[in-house]
Amino acid sequence: MDVKQRLLYAIFLSSLLLSSMSSLTAQKENYNSTAYLPASWINQASESLMINSTGGNIVIPILLRGSDGPRYVCGFYCNMEGNQCVFGVLISQSRRSNDEYLQSPELVWSANRNNPVHSNATLQLRQDGDLVLANSDGTLIWSSHTRGKLVSGLKLTKMGNLVLFGPKNESIWESFDHPTDSLLLGQKLGPGQKLRASDSATNWSQGRLSLAVGSNGLSAYIESDPPQRYYVSGTNSYPFYEFRNGSLNDLTIPPASGAQFIKFEPDGHLKVYQWRDMRFVEVIDLLDPYVGDCGYPMVCGNYGVCSKGQCGCIETTNDQEKSYFSQINFRQPNLGCSRVTPIFCDDSRDHTLLELTNTSYFAVDSSLDKANMGMEDCKSKCLSNCSCKAALFYYTDQRDSVLESNGNCLLLNEVFSIINNEDNIRPPYNTTVLVKVQDVYVHSSSSSSSSSSSSSSSSSSSSSSSSSSDIKQTILGCTFAVLACVVSLICYCLILLRRILEDSEETEGHFLNQLPGMPTRYSYEKLKSMTEDFSKKLGQGGFGSVYEGVLSDGTKIAVKCLDGSGQVKDSFLAEVQIIGSIHHVNLVKLIGFCFHKLHRLLVYEYMANGSLDKWICGGKNSQSLPWNARRRIITDIAKGLAYLHEDCSHKIIHFDIKPQNILLDQNFNAKVADFGLSKLVEKDQSRVNTRMRGTPGYLAPEWLSSVITEKVDVYSFGIVMLEIICGRKNVDWSKIEEDKHLLSIFKRKAEEERLQDMVDKNNLDMLIHVQEAVEMMEIAAWCLQSDFTKRPSMSLLVKVLDGLVAPETNLDYDFTKPSVVETRAAGHLVIEADNIASQLLPSALSGPR
Ligand SMILES: *[C@@H]1O[C@H](CO)[C@@H](O)[C@H](O)[C@H]1NC(C)=O
Ligand SMILES: *[C@@H]1O[C@H](CO)[C@@H](O)[C@H](O)[C@H]1NC(C)=O
Ligand SMILES: *[C@@H]1O[C@H](CO)[C@@H](O)[C@H](O)[C@H]1NC(C)=O
Ligand SMILES: *[C@@H]1O[C@H](CO)[C@@H](O)[C@H](O)[C@H]1NC(C)=O
Ligand SMILES: *[C@@H]1O[C@H](CO)[C@@H](O)[C@H](O)[C@H]1NC(C)=O
Ligand SMILES: *[C@@H]1O[C@H](CO)[C@@H](O)[C@H](O)[C@H]1NC(C)=O
Ligand SMILES: *[C@@H]1O[C@H](CO)[C@@H](O)[C@H](O)[C@H]1NC(C)=O
Ligand SMILES: *[C@@H]1O[C@H](CO)[C@@H](O)[C@H](O)[C@H]1NC(C)=O
Ligand SMILES: *[C@@H]1O[C@H](CO)[C@@H](O)[C@H](O)[C@H]1NC(C)=O
Ligand SMILES: *[C@@H]1O[C@H](CO)[C@@H](O)[C@H](O)[C@H]1NC(C)=O
Numbered sequence: 001m002d003v004k005q006r007l008l009y010a011i012f013l014s015s016l017l018l019s020s021m022s023s024l025t026a027q028k029e030n031y032n033s034t035a036y037l038p039a040s041w042i043n044q045a046s047e048s049l050m051i052n053s054t055g056g057n058i059v060i061p062i063l064l065r066g067s068d069g070p071r072y073v074c075g076f077y078c079n080m081e082g083n084q085c086v087f088g089v090l091i092s093q094s095r096r097s098n099d100e101y102l103q104s105p106e107l108v109w110s111a112n113r114n115n116p117v118h119s120n121a122t123l124q125l126r127q128d129g130d131l132v133l134a135n136s137d138g139t140l141i142w143s144s145h146t147r148g149k150l151v152s153g154l155k156l157t158k159m160g161n162l163v164l165f166g167p168k169n170e171s172i173w174e175s176f177d178h179p180t181d182s183l184l185l186g187q188k189l190g191p192g193q194k195l196r197a198s199d200s201a202t203n204w205s206q207g208r209l210s211l212a213v214g215s216n217g218l219s220a221y222i223e224s225d226p227p228q229r230y231y232v233s234g235t236n237s238y239p240f241y242e243f244r245n246g247s248l249n250d251l252t253i254p255p256a257s258g259a260q261f262i263k264f265e266p267d268g269h270l271k272v273y274q275w276r277d278m279r280f281v282e283v284i285d286l287l288d289p290y291v292g293d294c295g296y297p298m299v300c301g302n303y304g305v306c307s308k309g310q311c312g313c314i315e316t317t318n319d320q321e322k323s324y325f326s327q328i329n330f331r332q333p334n335l336g337c338s339r340v341t342p343i344f345c346d347d348s349r350d351h352t353l354l355e356l357t358n359t360s361y362f363a364v365d366s367s368l369d370k371a372n373m374g375m376e377d378c379k380s381k382c383l384s385n386c387s388c389k390a391a392l393f394y395y396t397d398q399r400d401s402v403l404e405s406n407g408n409c410l411l412l413n414e415v416f417s418i419i420n421n422e423d424n425i426r427p428p429y430n431t432t433v434l435v436k437v438q439d440v441y442v443h444s445s446s447s448s449s450s451s452s453s454s455s456s457s458s459s460s461s462s463s464s465s466s467s468s469s470d471i472k473q474t475i476l477g478c479t480f481a482v483l484a485c486v487v488s489l490i491c492y493c494l495i496l497l498r499r500i501l502e503d504s505e506e507t508e509g510h511f512l513n514q515l516p517g518m519p520t521r522y523s524y525e526k527l528k529s530m531t532e533d534f535s536k537k538l539g540q541g542g543f544g545s546v547y548e549g550v551l552s553d554g555t556k557i558a559v560k561c562l563d564g565s566g567q568v569k570d571s572f573l574a575e576v577q578i579i580g581s582i583h584h585v586n587l588v589k590l591i592g593f594c595f596h597k598l599h600r601l602l603v604y605e606y607m608a609n610g611s612l613d614k615w616i617c618g619g620k621n622s623q624s625l626p627w628n629a630r631r632r633i634i635t636d637i638a639k640g641l642a643y644l645h646e647d648c649s650h651k652i653i654h655f656d657i658k659p660q661n662i663l664l665d666q667n668f669n670a671k672v673a674d675f676g677l678s679k680l681v682e683k684d685q686s687r688v689n690t691r692m693r694g695t696p697g698y699l700a701p702e703w704l705s706s707v708i709t710e711k712v713d714v715y716s717f718g719i720v721m722l723e724i725i726c727g728r729k730n731v732d733w734s735k736i737e738e739d740k741h742l743l744s745i746f747k748r749k750a751e752e753e754r755l756q757d758m759v760d761k762n763n764l765d766m767l768i769h770v771q772e773a774v775e776m777m778e779i780a781a782w783c784l785q786s787d788f789t790k791r792p793s794m795s796l797l798v799k800v801l802d803g804l805v806a807p808e809t810n811l812d813y814d815f816t817k818p819s820v821v822e823t824r825a826a827g828h829l830v831i832e833a834d835n836i837a838s839q840l841l842p843s844a845l846s847g848p849r
Contacts, residue, residue, distance in 0.1 A: 031064035031073075036153040040124040043076040043085055043117060058082065059090060059105060062123065063156040067094055070185075070259035070275075072160040076121070077107055079202070085117050086110040086204060087133050087142070089162055089175060091184065093259040093275040104279040108160065108182040108261050109175045112142040113204045125154050131164060131173070144173045160184040180206075183243040183262040189213050190240035195264040209268045209297070213241050218249070220268065220287060221363075222297040224414045228363035230268065230297055231287050251286045262286070268296040276803045277772075283804070292426070295362045300417040301328065301336015303435070305359070307420035313337035314354060314418070314435060324354065324437040331583055336417070341438045345386035353379055353391070353434040360421040360431045364392050364410065371409045375401075378409035379434060390415045394431040519580040519603070520592035527594050527601055531559050539611070548606065556606035557591060561599070576602070582648050586640030588663055588673040604673070608666035611673075613659035616724050626765035627773065629668055630724050634776065635801045636670035637662055641717060642794035644672070645710045657716035658698045659723060697730045701786045701815075711788035714797070718783025722746065725773050725780070727760030743784070743815050750781070750813040779807050784815045 041062050061075040071094045078085035088110030092103060112133055120136035129151035131144040150166045157163060161184070162175035176187050181195050189195065194212035199205045208223045217233035218241055238249050243262055246255045253260075258275040260283075265271055270287045273280040293299070294306035303325050304311045311333035313325040325337040343351065371381070375393055382391040392410040395401050408428075418433055419426060528534065531549035538546045544562045551557055576593050583589065592603040609615075612633065615625055625633075637657075644652040654661075654672065661674040700715035702708060719730050722742055730742045739745055749755050759773045760766045766773060779800060785791050792800065792808065799805040 031061055033063055033065040034153055034155040035063060035125060037125040037129070037151060038127045039154075040122055041075075043078070043119050043121040043123075045078070045082065045119065063154070063162075065156040065158055065160070069093060070158075070160070072156055072158075073105060074156050074162050076117075076123075077110070078119075082119055083116075084204070085119070085121065086112050087117070087123055088113075088180075089156070089160055091160060091259055091261050106261070106263075106273070106280055107204075108184055108263075109162070109178075109180050110204065113180060113198070114206060115141050116204070117141055125151075129164075129172075146173050149173075159186045161187070181264045183248075185243055185245060185256060185260060188240045188242045189218075197264045197268065198266050200266050207266055209264070209266070211264050211270065213238075218251075220264075220270070220291075222268075222416060224416075226413075228297060228412070228414075228416065230295055230362040231291050248286065253286070254283050268298065281803050291362075294417070294419045295426075297362055297416040298336075300334055303337040303339070303415055303418070304334065305418045305420055307422075311336075311417075314356065339437070343386070343389070343436060343438045350439045351383055351436055352439045353382065353436055356418065356433040356435065357430075358420070358422045358424070359433045360419040360426045360428075361392050361412075361433055362417070362419065363412070364394070364428060364431055372406055373409050374405050374407055375432070378407065381409060382411055382434060382436060385411070387413050389413055389436050391434040392431060393434060394428045396428065398430070519576060519590050522592050522594045522601075522603060524594055524596040524599050524601070527559055527603070530557065534559075534561070549603075551591075556608075558604045558606050560602045560604065562601070582643070582652075584640060584643040584647075585669065586636045586671050587643065588671045605665075607663035607671065607673075609664035609668060611660050612662035612664060612670065612720075612724070615664070616659055616727055624727055624760060624763040624766075625668075626763065627769035628765075630766075631772070631776070631801075632668070633662070633664070633670040634721055634724060635798070637672060637717060637720065638794055638797045638801055640670075640672035641713055642798050645713070645794050651710065653710045654713050654716075656698070657713050657720060659720055662720070700788065702788050709788060710794075711791045714783045714791045714794060715788070717794070717797075718780045718791075719743075721780040721783065722777065725760065725766075725777055726758045727762055727766075746777075746781070746784075747813045747815065775807075778809070778811065781811045781813060781815075782808050785812060786815055787812075 043060060045058055045060055057080060058078045059073060059075055060078070061073045063074045065072045071092045072089060073092065074089045075087070076085050077088050077090060086107070088107050090105035091108050092105040117133065117135050121141070122134055122136070124130075124132045124134070126132060126147075128147050129149045130147040131151075131154065132140065133142040134140050144164060146164055149164075149172050151164050151172055152167050153165060155163050155165060159176075163171050164173040166172050176184075177193075179187065179189065179193060179195055181197050183189065183195070189211075191213055194210045196206040197209040197211075199207035209220065210223060210227075211218065211220045213219075217235045217238065218231075219229055219233070220231040221227045221229040233250060235250060241249050243253075247253055248262065253262075253272050254274070256274065259280075260272060260274045261280075262270065262272050268287075268291075269285050271282050272284045272286065274283040293309040299309075300306040300311035303314060305314055313327055314337065315323075324340055326340055327333055328335045328338055371378070373381070378391050378393045382388040388411045390412045392412065393407055395407045397406070401407070415435065418435075421429075421431065522530075527549065530551060531547045534545075534547045536548040538548050538558055540546070544560055547559045547561070549557045549559050576590065580590050580593075588607065589605040590602060591605060594601040594603070641654065641657070644654060656674060657672070661672065663671050663673045665671065698716040698719050700712040702712065719742075723730055726742060728742065731740060732742075733740060738748075745758060746755075749758055755774045755777050756770050758777065759770050779797070783791055783797070790808075790812075796805065800807045
């Protein structure tokens, strides 16, 4: 068993240390940057030729160029399963000259992305001048169409351009003329050329988004009939766009300090990536300032409504039973919404238009045909043509609304994401989106509601016919509220929980199961059988034991049984409420729960590699993690916490960040667990009373001062960071007095400027990365500032950890200094801790349990 574990661990280690291994493998071959015809290459992943890339993708190099700085490789690029390969060009960077090192390369051009090849495919540079890619059975996949031309060879230039050149060294064909979704420094995008984004991160086929240069300058749009544009630069003074050091024509780019490329992403963003710290990081999102979070065509999918970056569906709040749209996937609202009833063209009498006021649409200012008419004419124009799925309408001059003329009417044959424009920041103002729906109820229920109300939206009734009064009735009830969707979900959850609590056992269960996206309610018997009568215990936490189990579909689960009453009841509700309604890759997912007599159980996703504490203090257990894994775990925790603090509809403070509450899945992704102690705070709520929460050793000093903010989590996170880097517990009673407390060593070593002494010495890889580890410790020190206002927010930390922002350097290493009470700075959430005095002393003195 021990041997097996060691073996598995060795495999794990080697995959994490892949970077250094791939440098070895690349050294064996001396790649050329030019090949002369005839030549041919086979897509075969022999060990010596393989270089692993990001996400487990594999590169089989053919030509290599660049020894100091940006480096390019052309070759076969295959996904992890090896069933999808393209011939393409990748960009990377060498660390220093003569370094045969190819790490984290990114694909910037490919020949056959819509038509991937498999292993044993061949690339041939034929005698007749053609460059041909064929599958192993001989089927032609791609060709440069240069047959009959005088081609001497194929070269990869130092700009990353793949060129077929002639006897006079002239270019006959080049990859720069056939861009896919990326641009390299020096590359031009001319009239007639476009970048097509990939379908998704995993499917490299071209998707529907395009970026092209035309008479209006640079424009980005989604292919549809007709295309719908979401960005246009509007200047036509450039014959082409060229990616230079520092600019893409009128768009400014940070100067390149190393390899850099522009990528048109599957979501429509146009991002610049820059090599930093051994990988590519995003340095700027070029279209964002113009387009905005909600202005991308597919940000919330078809018929999705985007509100400050959050997605929902079109809601008809006045008439709940008439819901025209439903979410495609409750857990992923950004996939968009689908019609409950499709539009039948042969029954156009039953078509009505939902009138969404205070909304906008990304293509409202686009080149789509605009017609000048009033609102009513616009409506009938859309209703009279079945291929019209929605209309956009606005008056440039509000006075025209009285005359019912001179409005702008745009018809859409396909509806992508709609923008909530309640705060009226997107011109043109007062745009109304009119979405066509199939009304199956109109005739059956018309008598009951025909007289109920008169339309307030009809300022003129000149054109109203009998069918348009039907329309107006439907329109009446239509307002949408995207945020309300989220909030109502939480409320719904709360109400259900209350009903569960009030209900006796016999009504156990069924209604909650019907709510997709919310945790499932299980019966106690079911959980008992799923866990084989609670036989496999995974661990024991502060509030109860955790058992392993299996769902009927084979998914492994962890079942937590809460024991005790009072406090447990609170924490049970808190967990179900909080975790059930939020989803993030770095937060442990709550699958279900059970509430039965005295039993309170929570069902979580199973985390194969247990809690972090088992991994960081395990020097002797030969389980100590390499640097990359530690850095990733730290970043993961930061992302999870940033989400809790800033991205949910409520601000959520965890209050108990410690290694025991960080879990690792089979791929060593870290997820924050145990929200039992967390506190849900309305975003506009400024202070909250709470009793003392958390674990001694991880408590921020401001607990003494009774001013508590989300920065207590930042402090605990700082401690956890230190523990991860140093590979030891915060307090270690086995050490001599002056080394018992990690923070006192930290202070001492910082004064001596010998922080490197603290880095975990049980792991060779940590010693290799000692400089990075010390930099990380300085970030931890920032989190540990005793004045909480000096600590960074979690979202800022995420940026710092991603290398996008420089960390604060003016730090105070006297962490134990009690914090200053008067710092009730504006903008901070303030929580008043009650009963501090009575609770503080014993716990603060007793150290970790
Ligand atoms: C590259 O990845 C493959 C498949 O995941 C693996 O078998 C191989 O050992 C890796 N190679 C290196 C050098 O890490
Ligand atoms: C580089 O070119 C030389 C001469 O053309 C050839 O012998 C060698 O195999 C090439 N190397 C690779 C890795 O293709
Ligand atoms: C590729 O070719 C090798 C021998 O040339 C053969 O052993 C292997 O099975 C082939 N792979 C596939 C997927 O056809
Ligand atoms: C071919 O042209 C490139 C620049 O385009 C130049 O660097 C190289 O030296 C030339 N080679 C020959 C043989 O003329
Ligand atoms: C990849 O995307 C293309 C274009 O959207 C689509 O036609 C194709 O089915 C997708 N392939 C997979 C495997 O999903
Ligand atoms: C880009 O310009 C900056 C100065 O503006 C310079 O330091 C850097 O080396 C340039 N990068 C490249 C790749 O030329
Ligand atoms: C639209 O926004 C205005 C303020 O911009 C507000 O007064 C009005 O109530 C909103 N209408 C709806 C239906 O939300
Ligand atoms: C309906 O709209 C489509 C697409 O916009 C157009 O091609 C067609 O001519 C229109 N039909 C009528 C009857 O106006
Ligand atoms: C938008 O509509 C409101 C009332 O409907 C009006 O007061 C306001 O002036 C309009 N804004 C513009 C820019 O037309
Ligand atoms: C970590 O998880 C993987 C995947 O389930 C497993 O193979 C491995 O044994 C785990 N490691 C340990 C030490 O439990």
